[in-house]
Amino acid sequence: MSDQRTVRIDIGGMTCANCAATIEDAVSDIDGVGEVSANYATDEATVAYDPERVSVSAVFDAVESAGYDPIAETVTVGITGMTCANCSATIEDAVGGLPGVVSVDANYATDEATVRYAPSVTTREEINGAVEDAGYEPIRDDGTSDGGESAKDAARAAELQRQRRLTLFGAALSAPLLAMLVLELFAPGTLSEEIPGTGLHIGWVAFALATPVQVVLGREFYENSYKALVVNRRANMDVLIALGSSTAYGYSVIALLGVLPQAGLYFDTAALILVFITLGNYLEARSKSQAGEAIRSLLELEAETATVVRDDGTEEDVPLEDVTAGDRLKVRPGERIPTDGVVREGESAVDESMVTGESVPVSKEAGDEVIGSTVNENGVLVIEATKVGEETAIQQIVQRVKEAQSRQPDIQRVADRISAYFVPAVIANALLWGAVWFLAPETLAGVVTALPLWGLAAGGPAAVGVTEFAVLVFASAVLIACPCALGLATPAATMVGTSIGAQHGVLFEGGDVLERVKEVDTVVFDKTGTLTEGEMHLTDARPVTPAADGAVAGEEGDERDSEEGGVAPEAAEYDDATERLLAAAATAEGGSEHPIAEAVVAGARERGVEPGDLQVLQNVSGKGIRARTEHGTVVVGKPELLREEDVDPDPALDAMRELETEGKTAMLVAADGELLGVLAVADEVRESAVDAVAALRDRGIVVHMITGDNERTARAVAEQVGIDPDNVRAGVLPEDKADAVESIQADGSRAMMVGDGVNDAPALASAFVGVAIGSGTDVAIEAADVTLMRSDPFDVVKAINVSEGTLAKIKQNLFWALGYNTAMIPLASLGLLQPVLAAGAMAFSSVSVLANSLLFRAYDPDERYRLFGRLR
Template identity: 45%
Template sequence: MATETLQLQLSGMSCAGCAKSIERALQSCDGVTSVNVNFASEIAAVTGDGLQPKQLITAVQDAGYSAQLIDRSQSSPEDQRDDAQQLQFFKFLAAAILSLPLLYTMFGHFSWTSGIPVPALLMSPWLQLLLATPVQFIMGWQFYRGSYHALRNGAANMDVLVALGTSAAYFYSIYLAWFAPDYHPHEGLYFETSAVLITLILLGKWFEARAKGRSSSAIQKLLQLQPERALRELATGDTEEVAVADLKVGDIIHVRPGQSIPTDGKVISGESAIDESMLTGESMPVAKHDDDVVMGGTMNTTGFLRVEVKQIGAETALAKIIQIVEQAQNSKAPIQRLADRVASIFVPAVLVIAALTMLTWIVFLAPGDWRSAFEATVAVLVIACPCALGLATPTSIMAGSGRAAQAGILFKQSDVLERTQAVDTIVFDKTGTLTEGRPKLTDFGLFNQALPQATVATLVHSLEKQSEHPLAQAIVNGLVAHLGNDDGATDAPKIQQFNAHQGKGVSAKATYHDHSYQVFIGSLRLLEEQGVHVNDHAQQLLRELQTQGKTAMAIAVDGELHAYVAVADTLRSTSKEALQALRRRGLKLIMLTGDNNHTAQAIAQELGLDDVIAEVLPEDKANHIKELQATGATVAMVGDGINDAPALAVADIGIAMGTGTHVAIEAADIALMRADLNGLAQALEMSRLTVRNIRQNLFWAFAYNVIGIPIAASGLLAPWLAGGAMALSSVSVVLNALRLQRVKLNRQ
């Protein structure tokens, strides 16, 4: 049975401890192999065989939380989070209205505010009880519910701390009201403390929910790119407006100027410039003509296009980009493990510290002063916040990966986003990576006149048509001028026993004009293996072509050297600029190619590369990556072809050009959606900034608790101030992460 991944939208989590509880609950379900719960996005990614959504949802509900299967065709997780945000806001608003009178009574508690009049009615314990009770048990019910489920599951979370601290203040005040009738109203009651604490925490939760929603806005923006309707062409030539979901492969759609392209397809008529910046980050519109590929979600700017639908639904480029971004945001980075370990013991440790605080005040600091001991203990309970620890990593990952996606850089996993900044060596494939990947025939000549040039051209043309290699296609297109017809189809040779010699060339038996020829086209190595003699003059000519940066190939017919061809692939216009930016980072740059050494050295010298590994067979590329890793280097491999896939998979970081093959992109860790190596420098920069942001978040999350808890325990912090500080700690961590969304990724 095929492995699948389901996503659940969660609600009811209050801290990283809740995420761990849900992970344990889902892990116990049948068929589940791995679970990642992202506290920041409130999404659980469940991977396994034969997953049953109802069973997964029930497991989450039994753990005390809510869940529903994410179905983007029905609604988005963002819609559900918006509803949760609104509910949190209304809870805060109601709590604030009830707490404001209680907050005003605090002016009567301090000598320095004694001049501010406080109505006697507000000081009544029964009015305060009336105002505080709805806040405690209606608006604050979520904390009791969360505490119950956490304790039932053998864990403790932030809800436990909030419920314990506010309940202590609330019930202690009831005790004073009922059993201590001679108390002084301005000295004993803590109704305002419990109510204001809950109100401030609800406010913090609302801020936190809004900020978390902003950190995941990248996916929402991507979802908004695809239009809902399309104009489908009928057999009569007329059009009808249909839902994009109703389109089928092979349909013809019309795209007018100013409209978004509904789905992936191929232009069959028309010319236009397409704005692809929303998917690739490329600011300049791309010209499109007949047979060019267009992607759903991009914008048609100027001309009218008729497009044949090639991909629909989950197979479109936009859908795959969304899937990759979600995968990165919902995975767990290695740096998160420290925070998870701390969060797992955090609440029990705080409960112990609170108990010790109470004991220390009663026994040593202020014997008999229960009020001071009580306030210090409550302050410790409410200032402690595991939320900030739980949010530190995932919010940075979400913001960083989302910003990178907007620039056309797709990190497939969060650990890749973390590890990329540690790369010190980058290995480049040549064709399609450093070069355009669209080589052209530059030279074609004979070494002898035993066969007419037209005959040799026809044989080579027919043989290379059997190959899909870019160099073969360049030879086919370039030889048309030497043929007596447009495409060599008329009276074409009959090709048999075609064989592709990986990394060396091709061979076949060709029957032409009743004569059978054995033809070899490729490197000198191939001809030497076949026993073909290559004289000094031929070797010198081929070397001269190679020193010019061309790929030269010899042609042997019936065991004799007859001709040569040379193909050149132009460098990408941005390659030099991008490599300069990488060199400024102190990286070692290496080219790994199957081309002969002379050609490779000429290109490497022009680009200023540090090293060249040439004449490498496709199956040996991965071995060379391993050899570099064995020296202690952290290696990134950049490629775009099928033969690059093993090397991309072996490298510490595999980077595929988005213009490359699907195999290469699947094997890679990072996909650059535009044919521009400047994206590589941007990926390294985004990784560096994200890791730095995570470390900042973790530092402040730890520092906040390390500093705040002792201050609270010393009695220097009123409980309501501690509650406000706790609420703001999570918000500050998320706001720091959101700075990544404003990063300007320059081309250099």
């Protein structure tokens, strides 16, 4: 191999020498990889590879595919100086060429690059150096700049002010030039007259006004063009602007010096081109700032101080950054909760709308979790801080939104590929038509003079001369093209779309995920905790009574009074059987943390039965539990588990079926080989689940349900929420859910799996889109593509609506950007637009794309359902 490189990768997950051999085999199979040495003792691998044939990213992917964890860091670098999508591509090439860099995604709309790299090979400073070598300025953010602003925000504000000053400076000098242009239109020849007493004509005044504009405003375009062409060997938008402006200015200087005595002067054109473009850059920077406002507004929600309750009962106000996990904080009515925590004292309603999108205040009492930055409505709360700093929900939300904005949809790649070839094609086109107008002016003029816009072309070659008109066509043709509009079309809309999602409690992993969600045609819900509340309650305890010849007693052993008003002897036996059933089950389940087990224990205690001593507990996957207790050997679970213990479940099966038909989860209980009875727990269906399923079906989306529960219970829940019974898969073990999702997708369906993000992680990863639904305090769920801050299945519909709305906005932007170029380039090439109009149209194109994206901020993903009465 030629130009071989060596990279050292730290790897987690190796446990023996066989692991090292597995990694070596996996990486060695890649074409372009030479010697591979994995060392179990040092947890690292050294890989020799040919960068022309294989990337570091491919090596990392191979290690991950082998089941190990290559250690990489991800850093976001703020960058100033990017002017179009070609700049993004230049930075990606420059940083991506560093050894140890796994991936680079430079985003022109957010003025930053997200870099994933191996810290054992590449450093942050080397990344910054690569950005500088490419001709751009990295923002070295060491936390905050003076005044508490982040370095990136400070740099963006400074850039905004700089563009504003440049625009005002250029406008002040160009205003007289514009007046002179108007005067020339009404009194041709005015600029050729002499200035009294000087022997110089008025054109020198235009030169004096235009030259500072050319130097001050044009400087960055010339510098950027040099870097683009000479350093990076890639043409960008700055090259087009520099060509157009310098052509008009240079031609005018030559004419002023008398080399072309009959030629006109275009100093006004040269200056106004730069002023229009700079104004466009200012408006563009301002729009970018507004597009990213959602993130800053989220951070502004954080409290600045917290009231810490000390061990001696005293209270002290401290800065938020001084709060540590375990501190007790007092939150008064109307104050923001400083950080994530658990309520220890007090009761109140908390407004969580700014974080979860939940408009109704949520009641909180001791033991409930609270989210930092939410507002305590009434009552005093004392909370114990559980997450602080970057671990809080609000910080995780901000990080997720930033990551989502840095990962662009696949549709952006099309625009990037177009932009890469666009500028050279525009220059070639301008040269071609400039030459054609110079060589065959009369022939071409005869074709285009009949067009309705001919009047904008300064009268054509006959009016201004062949050479002059060819120069004008060239300048117009290079100025009219706008690759920056193409570069902004997708990221600007993605920024707004991900922000809208965050405001409504929907967090997308990336812009690519935002694009995929719209393509979903099947939604697969996990039942427990997703369609249902996820909180089981013991509803029935039905013992098997020998007095009834093995029959199962009525619900909870309904007490039957004697004629004297007391409890009949058979009822007393019945109560003893119920107590024995509850005591045996609660004792066995007391060692399990499963929701059903907790419901049984809590239900027994509510009925005055305390669990006894548990000696040994064994979970039988998918069937139940087996335990050794003071009540003997107890089994709780499905009929097949009892049969394995030589217990006949038949006497209780009718009651079990009856309970399951009601949508309850029923289980049999036996002790020392004796059937004791059947227990049932129920998980209430979420009120919004019915609306969510109806809304999805209205869209034509097929809805499935997967559950580990039995068939009858599953079908009962499906009937309540409106899911077709044929789309219900019951009795599915947690480890088999991924297979179930894959089988649903086997016919080409694009499935969205919605689960709790814990035991559903494999299924979430297998689905076309994985959606984790859960608590607002736990948003970093790695397996999910989308995280819903609320435990509300209707937010699945919101996610689809946000995706649909964002993609529609992206397509509008791309249609405008491509349509603009498709229409304007031919007009300029045919001589139908003057350079000043071309420059103005170019600036307008970028600003209009950003403005269209900003209009999207008013989008409400709930609105269509409010109109149709779906939302209560």
